[in-house]
Amino acid sequence: xxxNSVQFLFFFVIVTIIYFQLPYKFRxxxxxxxxxxxxxxxxxxxxxxxxxxxxxxxxxxxxxxKLQGKNRKIFLILSxxxxxxxxxxxxxxxxxxxxxxxxLGVFGHQSPMPVLKILLPIGLSFHTFQAMxxxxxxxxxxxRAERNxxxxxxxxxxYPQLVAGPIERPQNLLPQxxxxxxxxxxxxxxxxxxxxxxxxxxxxxADRLAIVVDDVYGNVALQNGSTLVVATVxxxxxxxxxxxxxxxxxxxxxxxxxxxxMTNFNAPYFSKSIAEFWKRWHxxxxxxxxxxxxxxxxxxxxxxxxxxxxxxxxxxxxxxxHGANWTFIIWGxxxxxxxxxxxxxxxxxxxxxxxxxxxxPIKLLNILATFMLVCFAWIFFRATNFSHALQIxxxxxGISFHDKWHFALNGVEMWFCVxxxxxxxxxxxxxxxxxxxxxxxFFVLIGAIAFGSYLLGVxxxxxxxxxxx
Amino acid sequence: MKRLFAYIALFxxxxxxxxxxxxxxxxxxxxxxxxxxxxxSYDKFRYGDLxxxxxxxxxxxxLAKEPSYVKKQKYNIPKEINLYMTHDSYxxxxxxxxxxxxxxxKIIHKEWFKGEPIQAVLDSSRINVLMFEVxxxxxxxxxxxxxxxxxxxxxxxxxxxxxxxxxxxxxxxxFLKSVWDYIFNPQTNENLEFNAFDYHFITPLRELKAQLxxxxxxxxxxxxxxxxxxxxxxxxxxxxxxxxxxxFNTLTEDEVRSSIAYxxxxxxxxxxxxxxxxxxxxxxxPISVLCPEREKYxxxxxxIEHDSxxxxxxxxxxxxxxxxxxxxxxxxxxxxxxxxxTIWLNEFHRRLDALVKEKRGK
Numbered sequence: 001x002x003x004n005s006v007q008f009l010f011f012f013v014i015v016t017i018i019y020f021q022l023p024y025k026f027r028x029x030x031x032x033x034x035x036x037x038x039x040x041x042x043x044x045x046x047x048x049x050x051x052x053x054x055x056x057x058x059x060x061x062x063x064x065x066k067l068q069g070k071n072r073k074i075f076l077i078l079s080x081x082x083x084x085x086x087x088x089x090x091x092x093x094x095x096x097x098x099x100x101x102x103x104l105g106v107f108g109h110q111s112p113m114p115v116l117k118i119l120l121p122i123g124l125s126f127h128t129f130q131a132m133x134x135x136x137x138x139x140x141x142x143x144r145a146e147r148n149x150x151x152x153x154x155x156x157x158x159y160p161q162l163v164a165g166p167i168e169r170p171q172n173l174l175p176q177x178x179x180x181x182x183x184x185x186x187x188x189x190x191x192x193x194x195x196x197x198x199x200x201x202x203x204x205x206a207d208r209l210a211i212v213v214d215d216v217y218g219n220v221a222l223q224n225g226s227t228l229v230v231a232t233v234x235x236x237x238x239x240x241x242x243x244x245x246x247x248x249x250x251x252x253x254x255x256x257x258x259x260x261x262m263t264n265f266n267a268p269y270f271s272k273s274i275a276e277f278w279k280r281w282h283x284x285x286x287x288x289x290x291x292x293x294x295x296x297x298x299x300x301x302x303x304x305x306x307x308x309x310x311x312x313x314x315x316x317x318x319x320x321x322h323g324a325n326w327t328f329i330i331w332g333x334x335x336x337x338x339x340x341x342x343x344x345x346x347x348x349x350x351x352x353x354x355x356x357x358x359x360x361p362i363k364l365l366n367i368l369a370t371f372m373l374v375c376f377a378w379i380f381f382r383a384t385n386f387s388h389a390l391q392i393x394x395x396x397x398g399i400s401f402h403d404k405w406h407f408a409l410n411g412v413e414m415w416f417c418v419x420x421x422x423x424x425x426x427x428x429x430x431x432x433x434x435x436x437x438x439x440x441x442f443f444v445l446i447g448a449i450a451f452g453s454y455l456l457g458v459x460x461x462x463x464x465x466x467x468x469x
Numbered sequence: 470m471k472r473l474f475a476y477i478a479l480f481x482x483x484x485x486x487x488x489x490x491x492x493x494x495x496x497x498x499x500x501x502x503x504x505x506x507x508x509x510s511y512d513k514f515r516y517g518d519l520x521x522x523x524x525x526x527x528x529x530x531x532l533a534k535e536p537s538y539v540k541k542q543k544y545n546i547p548k549e550i551n552l553y554m555t556h557d558s559y560x561x562x563x564x565x566x567x568x569x570x571x572x573x574x575k576i577i578h579k580e581w582f583k584g585e586p587i588q589a590v591l592d593s594s595r596i597n598v599l600m601f602e603v604x605x606x607x608x609x610x611x612x613x614x615x616x617x618x619x620x621x622x623x624x625x626x627x628x629x630x631x632x633x634x635x636x637x638x639x640x641x642x643x644f645l646k647s648v649w650d651y652i653f654n655p656q657t658n659e660n661l662e663f664n665a666f667d668y669h670f671i672t673p674l675r676e677l678k679a680q681l682x683x684x685x686x687x688x689x690x691x692x693x694x695x696x697x698x699x700x701x702x703x704x705x706x707x708x709x710x711x712x713x714x715x716x717f718n719t720l721t722e723d724e725v726r727s728s729i730a731y732x733x734x735x736x737x738x739x740x741x742x743x744x745x746x747x748x749x750x751x752x753x754x755p756i757s758v759l760c761p762e763r764e765k766y767x768x769x770x771x772x773i774e775h776d777s778x779x780x781x782x783x784x785x786x787x788x789x790x791x792x793x794x795x796x797x798x799x800x801x802x803x804x805x806x807x808x809x810x811t812i813w814l815n816e817f818h819r820r821l822d823a824l825v826k827e828k829r830g831k
Contacts, residue, residue, distance in 0.1 A: 005658050006658055006661045006662045006665060006666070007657055007658040007661055010482045010485065010486045010661060010665070011486075013478055013479070013482045014479060014482050014483055014486060017475050017476075017478065017479040017482075018479070020475075037652070040653060041653065041657075044649075044653055185471070409686065409688070410686055410687040410688075412685055412686055412687075413685070413686040413687075413688070416685075416686070454674070454678065455677065455678050455681055456681075
């Protein structure tokens, strides 16, 4: 079920109202059933895959807690293999097979493995990572194994964050699912406002920018450099509004029910370095990789070459997490290199004793430079394949003042897009919280956002970009 | 107060959701709304199907609920004809009243793509006529994907008809399957959009949105195109040169030849099965008649209809429509208006009259 669909609006109203009418002890059952339905609306049979990993990780958690010594590690590894195995089959098998085929083709052979005709289950990477987070935390004795199977299933399947995060940690979510939440009107207002603003970001900004981006990236051969630059910048904001809009709706929906999900975005395009960008962009994933992969590899407490390799590896895997395509791996690799260059730059400045300037122009320069680097990497993220991305970069390299702009939107709407981006940036920069304390003011504001979303929204039932991951 | 509001919201949401999960219930609810008070009725088709997509107030013209055929010519055709017809929404809309047709004892009809083939037992005491009606935008798909020979099955007597049973796969689903289909109906969202937001009293809001997008951003629904003189709405796929339904999509000479050969084979086949006559009519796309110069018209209709090798008798409309002094299409709908239909009806009757006279002469 898409968050930007009428069906979700009704589903949300029904599930939330019933949730507060039910006695506390039945609420988790209600939420679990609702979450199952929410997921099965996409493609019912894939609930079986989710069920498989839930059963494995539930028992793995219990045994990890009971067992001692080497056996614990074996159980953890088995659980991780089961989770990663599901990902490997459904997400990476055909990619690996295709590449193996190409490699063998060089030697005149064909891949011996058949091509699987399977659809990628929606949000597979998200809920698999959330499930893995649980077993790792139990293994590390940071959290007790959940005995209630239903509650554990709800931890993996909690509908607001089931298909596109935020990827929660058991320490944060499980206790909240057990706790009794009474209806809190203030939290309800704040949650509704966050949902409304997330919806606005999706249908008014992201889906409007998508018209330009899809048109330009869909016909690269016909475009000139400056058109591609505009489309790439638009894509940066499209993907941000699309994904952070989804997160806002998820966090808001959970908040109304009294459950606080982790923040997923924090004005990422105001980062002054790539390292800072990754502390502000898709926070639940970047902290996942930091906590469970980077630190497990030794982090920066290893030899310097190993540290660099660790960093690069984490970003390459992060790229692969997004999709089974070389473009995502290159995107991740690019960010890895950016990180390394950032470290080298700081070391060089330290060594040369160049003082760190902190004035506004330097800050602005850093923000712009970071944004440009991020945009450059987005080219690979958005391109359909590597040669497509190279074609775009070549065209951007040939940018000229004489380039003529041809966009799928007219001039007024293009400027409207720019205005939306500026307003969004101002809101993010100054962390303007939308007021919800005053109830009358709340109703006026939420009415205005809903009305604005309807009037200015682009309703084409476009999926959220991160659903495909 | 908050609790009361919550209960009302829950009740309304649950009722609408429950209705929308079932296509059947949605249809009934739609019918009830159409008959009900105006504010709760819907405007999807009231002002034309293209208005129902675009909601541009400039093209808001109420379509008559009851059709009128003031230009219908009187023919004195004896009631001797059994008419079998496969059609689309053009003729489909006007089939509600049998009184439209002269000389017809019974009509057995079906829509393209829907249901099982017509099962005919030809009555030798009658004149059996088979009619294919298709709009220009569907013609190339039909001559491509559907075997016209499968549209009508002819049986010697009605005892054979009874033996013709539904295949296993199309039998009524069991209880559990029905519940499953209800809960996970893929059309629930579409039904909900219609059942929750398509009300006459909401139309002004939709018009405001459409107007804002059009005037400010120059953007209207992708499915609709405005005519060069801003007086008509056209269905976009009849103009989009990349689509086969378009009047401006390239039509090769080979394709014309193969379509004609296909129609001739179909004609021969049904004549051999015992039909006294087989007709076809291709209803022109509005753009082909009103503004063929908008792009390069592929001349589908003239090239097919005037080809000397064509054996299938055609009820030709293109030339008549082009010369008609009065409009033959609605301004905000994909279909012909009552005058457009009446022209077709008169032409059809003229052919039936001639056919009956010819058969009587024999």
